[in-house]
Amino acid sequence: MTDNAREEILARIGEALGRRGGGEYVSSSPVTPARGTGSTANAAATAAESGYHHEGTHTGEGLIDLLIDRLVDYKANVHRADGDPSETIAELIGGHSSVVVPRGLDETWLRGFSGEVRVDAPGEELSVDDLDGQGGVVTASAVAIAQTGTIVLDGSDECGRRAITLVPDHHVCIVRTGDIVDIVPEAIARLDAHAPLTFISGPSATSDIELSRVEGVHGPRTLDVIILNG
Structure with missing residues (x-):
């Protein structure tokens, strides 16, 4: 140089x-x-x-389609729901005997589920063993970034603490269409920099030296994303 x-x-x-x-x-x-x-x-x-973009160019259905394309590319399962996601959630977690949810999640979203619902809340946190025994976890999200296919959780009452989305093997995450942005700077502008932010791009996966992909090593093996209209 x-x-x-x-x-x-x-x-x-x-x-x-x-x-x-x-x-x-x-x-x-x-x-x-x-x-x-x-x-x-x-x-x-x-x-x-x-040359630094602060706002993206995608809007409306084009923005949603871009997010879906990126999520699918990351091997997440994507579903659409209008107004009430309870039926879709019930279908996705119906095979589990028990799931965990953060304390602020809308209770009506679980009304179609016949199994046990464990609530994780400050002062009433489930142990790692308890979390490991859950079939899955259902949370909302703070924001989703279309360009990168990334969902961000912020530790709020609807998202819960980070541990509940890392230990169970199945994560069902609800993304409201109003919380979808095009690029990373738009997401950062919406988030609280002091919050415990978790960025999720597809289910947990890693590859060994021979590039053999293994899922579920660092978090959920299965990620189901519900895009919620309205």
């Missing part, structure tokens, strides 16, 4: 660290321009900022 290239990179990093949200640039000290380039670090940062 030449001295010019090194100084250019360091100048860009320094400039980026000095910027604030919304594209405003705040610098406590001047940055030395890279030698021989004829451009300052500030110009480089401005160029980078101008």
